Amino acid sequence: MLQFLLALLVFLLLHSIPAMPAIRERLIARLGRATYFSLYSIVSILVLGWVFYAALNVDYIPLWDPTAWQAWVTLIAAPTGVFLVLAGLFSVNPLSASIRQGAMPGAVVAITRHPVLWGFAIWALGHLVANGDLRSLILFGGFALFALASIPMLEKRARRRLGEKWSQEAAATSILPFAAVLTGRARVTGDWPLALAAVSTAALTLWLLAGGHAVLFYADPLVLATAN
Numbered sequence: 001m002l003q004f005l006l007a008l009l010v011f012l013l014l015h016s017i018p019a020m021p022a023i024r025e026r027l028i029a030r031l032g033r034a035t036y037f038s039l040y041s042i043v044s045i046l047v048l049g050w051v052f053y054a055a056l057n058v059d060y061i062p063l064w065d066p067t068a069w070q071a072w073v074t075l076i077a078a079p080t081g082v083f084l085v086l087a088g089l090f091s092v093n094p095l096s097a098s099i100r101q102g103a104m105p106g107a108v109v110a111i112t113r114h115p116v117l118w119g120f121a122i123w124a125l126g127h128l129v130a131n132g133d134l135r136s137l138i139l140f141g142g143f144a145l146f147a148l149a150s151i152p153m154l155e156k157r158a159r160r161r162l163g164e165k166w167s168q169e170a171a172a173t174s175i176l177p178f179a180a181v182l183t184g185r186a187r188v189t190g191d192w193p194l195a196l197a198a199v200s201t202a203a204l205t206l207w208l209l210a211g212g213h214a215v216l217f218y219a220d221p222l223v224l225a226t227a228n
Contacts, residue, residue, distance in 0.1 A: 004054040008139065011047045037099050055135050064132035071225035077126025079135065083201040084108070084119025084177075090193035091115070095158045095169055105169070106193050110186035113173040114151050121147040130224065137209050151175060 017040070028036045089099050091106025095113040100106075108115045121164055124143035127134060155175070159166045172186045180186035214220040 001058050003056050004051070004135065005138075007047070007051040008142055009052040011044075011051050012142070014044060014047055015146070051139070055139050056218070058135040062132055063134060063136040063137060066130055066132050066224055068225055068227050069134075070130040071221055071227075074130040075125045077122050077129075079201050079205045081119040081121070081123025081126060083197050083206060084111070084115040084122065085115055086119075086200050087194050087197035088115030088119060090196055091191070094162065095173065096138060096154050105173075107189045107191040108194055108197075109173050110181060110188050111173075112175065112177040112179075113170065114154065114175060117147045117151055117154070118177055120144075130221070 017027075024036075031039065080208040087106070089096065091098060091108050092100045092102035093105055093107065093109050093113070093115070097114070097116040112118050121144045124140040124147065128140035128144065131137075131140065158169075162169060165176070172180065174180035174183075176184070181188055209222055211220075
């Protein structure tokens, strides 16, 4: 359990760097933007692998009994979350986390101005429902809380950075997913980041359901979803 908690702490601290402008900009200035994001992505993947490896070696302590409907929650929530994360990372978004720079926000910003954070939270909460044990509660609950707690911080940082442009940029989007669309303040359109995110999510989901998830995490989501 100690290694698991340490790995989770390192992961959360690592993902606090993008929310610290002074540290992030110093690293970008020293390494270059492309090198910074490449190294950051590689380290993030390695640390995330460490987190899951440590979690799988923690004793299983059940909290509730998994059922088929819970597995279906994951099967719907996980791809949705992955799509929002990828679309958010691929798109220009001056209001929140993104790896791209530019003047025009991507189409996904009409859905929510924090697609990466919401996507991560939805993915985590979807997995939490179907995994009724203590380690999953700590792991996925910690991921979801971290993502949702980061939203107010990024809101404050964007307001300070954009200044007078904040009101104009924020008027066509919302914090809550689809709130701006439902109130008529925004309209969802298409662009290449959305298309790329959709194709990538579909390919990853098919691979995981075809056996990739069982290979990586020793669990087949379709087995529970189709159980009587």
